[in-house]
Amino acid sequence: MLRASDLEFRYRPEEAPYRFSFEAAAGEVTAISGASGSGKSTLLDLLAGFLQPSRGALTLDDTNLLPLEPEHRPVSLLLQSDNLFEHLSAVGNVDLGMPRGERGREKVDDALAEVGLSGLGGRPASTLSGGQKQRVALARTLLRNRPVLLLDEPFSALDDETRGTVRTLVGELTNRHSWHTVLVSHHADDIAALASRHYRIIDKKLSEAV
């Protein structure tokens, strides 16, 4: 279980703090929604370690995540777009996900096959469609093997059909690899299709939506 307990943060001393508490289970997608400016990116930045809370707790099972630098957190982040190095091939982008000693073409090809991109590994990322790029980023996440996946509006740049297939893939990978997937989305249909739990940010706190 990924668990935040009263994770407190403020950008300026004079403002009221965010105080985030929530749970995200393994193998499930947990959705976070909220109005523009309500603090969704702030929450993801706290989970990823780009921001440090002034108090509270953040644990993954028995591990305290707060002392860990972003690169040492068991966390991958997938944004709306710009997740890849455009000049590198799909294989090159996926390969970057693995620690140096463990790199290998066979693992990369397996990961690309799992996201439905067999045969496209040699293509420069700049020549791939939006949906294909998100699949490459998911293949890289597979090889990083980090159990927390943070998704910030990952389907927003995709057309409706592609959106559906990439969304289904995220659900399948989360389930198969027991990821704790945290999905920030404005879209009720994405949340309804994927999420087991849904929190809304209201007044700087998370409330579970029913």
Ligand SMILES: Nc1ncnc2c1ncn2[C@@H]1O[C@H](COP(=O)(O)OP(=O)(O)OP(=O)(O)O)[C@@H](O)[C@H]1O
């Ligand atoms: N570095 C910063 N310094 C000061 N205030 C900030 C900083 N980053 C964000 N904020 C403010 O904190 C609030 C929450 O911002 P955040 O980006 O987390 O919202 P959001 O819900 O992700 O918004 P959106 O849906 O528009 O992306 C906003 O009022 C924003 O202006």
